[in-house]
Amino acid sequence: MDAYYPIAGVVLGLIIGSFLATIVVRWPVGESVLKGRSRCDHCKQTLGALDLVPVISYFLRRGKCAHCGKAIDSDHLKIELCAGLIGGVALFAEPGAGGLLGAIFGWLLLTLAALDAQHHWLPDRLTFLLAATGLAASYFGLEPNIMDRLIGGGVGFLSLFLVGWSYRRLRGREGLGGGDPKLLGAIGLWLGWPAIPLVILLAALVGLTSAGVTRLRGGAIASDTSLPLGSFMAITAFPLWIIQTMTGGYIL
Known part of the structure; x- marks a missing residue:
């Protein structure tokens, strides 16, 4: 059963990464990440289910918003991939609750690293x-x-x-x-x-x-x-x- 933990960690990481990317993109400009539905950062159009699949949606849309055609911030893709990697490695190193806590450690560090690198914050x-x-x-x-x-x-x-x-x-x-x-x-x-x-x-x-x-x-x-x-x-x-x-x- 331990072999399934890293896979679960990758999947969970990709999902969490989508939320973390939203924090990195929106917090610095004073926008909430908890209020309202997911939307395009440019045209503010509400995103559909096909636009919300981590990583896959980015490539399906060729890195562009389906509504306005503007480029999706590449931070979304980068952070989702990194979060997936963190989840997989953490649950490989420590299958179970300990690995999940370690993944949380990595996900928080990833968000802080991105915010500090881009905004010194x-x-x-x-x-x-x-x-x-x-x-x-x-x-x-x-x-x-x-x-x-x-x-x-x-x-x-x-x-x-x-x-x-x-x-x-x-x-x-x-x-x-x-x-x-x-x-x-x-x-x-x-x-x-x-x-x-x-x-x-x-x-x-x-x-x-x-x-x-x-x-x-x-x-x-x-x-x-x-x-x-x-x-x-x-x-x-x-x-x-x-x-x-x-x-x-x-x-x-």
């Missing part, structure tokens, strides 16, 4: 939900234990908070977004305190790689260029959870 509502599910995971018998999670939350938040505070005192300007310490704290509540240094190190490496690729493509990178640290931490955290889960609860 880490909404407190999502970050606090991430933190709450991290605490809830300990009651399902998932490692690490509750004490390591609580220490991880505190260490994660304080480490980046102090970095941001010190930078502001020394340079007289903001160098770190206010959502980044909260996000690392929430990740700490999931992975425990031993993982915090590894999250920071790998996020820094992802950031340096991203900056290097941007530079190679001719983009400008300067000392005041804003990089989405939250996205880099989110990208790093979910694979670490997979490794942690498949190796018995602790990375180090």
